[in-house]
Amino acid sequence: NAGVMQNPRHLVRRRGQEARLRCSPMKGHSHVYWYRQLPEEGLKFMVYLQKENIIDESGMPKERFSAEFPKEGPSILRIQQVVRGDSAAYFCASAKDGTLNEKLFFGSGTQLSVL
Amino acid sequence: GQQVMQIPQYQHVQEGEDFTTYCNSSTTLSNIQWYKQRPGGHPVFLIQLVKSGEVKKQKRLTFQFGEAKKNSSLHITATQTTDVGTYFCAARYGNNRLAFGKGNQVVVIP
Numbered sequence: 415n416a417g418v419m420q421n422p423r424h425l426v427r428r429r430g431q432e433a434r435l436r437c438s439p440m441k442g443h444s445h446v447y448w449y450r451q452l453p454e455e456g457l458k459f460m461v462y463l464q465k466e467n468i469i470d471e472s473g474m475p476k477e478r479f480s481a482e483f484p485k486e487g488p489s490i491l492r493i494q495q496v497v498r499g500d501s502a503a504y505f506c507a508s509a510k511d512g513t514l515n516e517k518l519f520f521g522s523g524t525q526l527s528v529l
Numbered sequence: 530g531q532q533v534m535q536i537p538q539y540q541h542v543q544e545g546e547d548f549t550t551y552c553n554s555s556t557t558l559s560n561i562q563w564y565k566q567r568p569g570g571h572p573v574f575l576i577q578l579v580k581s582g583e584v585k586k587q588k589r590l591t592f593q594f595g596e597a598k599k600n601s602s603l604h605i606t607a608t609q610t611t612d613v614g615t616y617f618c619a620a621r622y623g624n625n626r627l628a629f630g631k632g633n634q635v636v637v638i639p
Contacts, residue, residue, distance in 0.1 A: 447627065456535075456631035457572065457617065462624065470624035505571060514559055514621055517574040 416441065418508050419488075420521035427496045428529050435491040435524045439508030445469075446489040447518060448481060451503045463489060464512060493526075501528045533561070533620050535630035542608045543638050550633040552601040552618035559621055561594060561601045566632070567614040575616075613637045 419438040427433050439446050444465050449457040459473040463483040474481065478496075483489040493500055503525050507518035534553045542548045552561065560579045564572040576585055578594035578601060585592045591604045605612055615632040622628050 449629070454634065457629040459626055459628050462626045470626045472624075472626070507572075512625055514625060515577060515579065517562060517577060518572075518627060520571040520573070522571050 418443075418506060418519050418521035420504075420506055420524050422524060423522065424525045424527070426527045426529065429497055430495050433493040433496050433500070433526055433528075435493075435504050435506075435526070436488045437491070437506035437508075437521055438488040439506075440510075440519050443508035443510050443519070445509040445512035446483050447507045447509070448474075448489075448491050449505045449507070451505060451523075457505065460491070462512075469512070496526075496528045498528050501526055532628050533558075533618050533630040535618060535633050537633060538631060539634050539636075541636045541638055542612075544608055544610060546608055547604065547606045548608060548635070549602055549604045550616050550635075552603075552630055554599050554620060557598050559598075561598075562619045562627070563592060563601075563603055564617045564619060564629075565614050566617065570614075572617060572629075608637055610637050610639060 421436050446463050448460040451457050461474045461481045462470040466485050478494045480492045503523045505520050505523045507520045509516045509518055536551050562577045563575040566572045576592050581598050582596045583594040589606045593602045615634045617629045617632045619627050619629045
């Protein structure tokens with residue numbers, strides 16, 4: 415009865431390195447959302463994916479950030495050449511069908527720290 | 530981008546008192562969802578409102594959706610220390626993405 419699983423919980427990277435954040439949705443869920451949260455700020459939408467398809471990436475920076483949700487395996491949020499400003503908590507959430515009235519189930523988040 | 534606005538951003542509430550937090554949109558919403566995030570935790574779904582003027586209750590929590598479906602409120606009575614956290618409202622926009630407000634961070638004073 416696993417919920418949404420995110421790993422790692424904490425990730426430390428030096429400036430210029432790459433960060434890979436993983437999200438395994440709840441069993442039977444085929445829709446994944448990624449959000450970024452800075453201290454005492456709200457949840458900023460980044461990207462919404464269905465398996466093998468990006469539905470909406472309007473919240474994702476055009477450079478250095480990418481996301482995928484392959485047919486098999488977890489969804490990956492990839493940040494290349496990280497900078498200090500990328501330090502934040504990254505949450506993923508999953509939904510079964512992505513319908514209008516569906517609620518989201520969140521993972522525990524990955525705290526990214528860039529040194 | 531499109532987003533719901535929440536006020537106030539911060540509240541300090543005496544234990545035992547009531548408080549209300551508000552969520553506003555400039556556009557008509559199909560529905561609105563409320564989530565709660567405890568300090569150090571992740572957001573957890575509380576409720577969804579769909580119909581104009583809808584009111585739903587969960588024990589000490591009362592959720593309301595405005596008649597024009599542009600605003601919503603959450604009212605908590607007899608605040609307890611377990612009510613501490615950040616309350617978010619969220620609404621669907623283009624491509625069915627769920628956009629969150631900035632949240633109302635609630636601190637409970639014993």
